[in-house]
Amino acid sequence: MSGSVKAAGTTLTAISQEENFISWEDVHSVKIYAHPRVMHIRSKELINPIALYCTPDTFGRVTDMISKKVPLTAIR
Numbered sequence: 001m002s003g004s005v006k007a008a009g010t011t012l013t014a015i016s017q018e019e020n021f022i023s024w025e026d027v028h029s030v031k032i033y034a035h036p037r038v039m040h041i042r043s044k045e046l047i048n049p050i051a052l053y054c055t056p057d058t059f060g061r062v063t064d065m066i067s068k069k070v071p072l073t074a075i076r
Contacts (some may be wrong), residue, residue, distance in 0.1 A: 020050050024069045031076045032063060039066065 022043045031040045037054040039062065054062050067075065 020048050022050060027070050029076065030066055030070055032066075034059075039063075041066075 022041055026043045026045075028042045028044045028046060030042075033039070037056065037059040039052040039054070040049050041052065042049045052062060
C-alpha cells in the first residue's frame with residue numbers, strides 16, 4: 001500500500017469482497033455489459049452482488065457458461 005488512506009480503503013474493500021459466493025441456484029439476475037466486459041451477478045437476497053471483470057479472451061466463454069447455468073429470463 002502506498003500510505004494513502006484512499007488507497008488503503010480501496011484495497012481493503014477489494015480484499016473483503018474476494019470471499020463472496022453465490023451458488024447457481026441462488027442467482028437472481030445477471031447484467032452483462034459487453035463493452036467493458038463486465039458482468040454483475042446478484043443473489044436472490046439482492047445483497048453483495050459480484051462483479052466479474054473479463055479479458056477479451058474469456059468474455060465469450062464466461063457468457064456461454066452463465067447462459068447454460070442461469071435461466072435466460074434472469075440475464076439482461
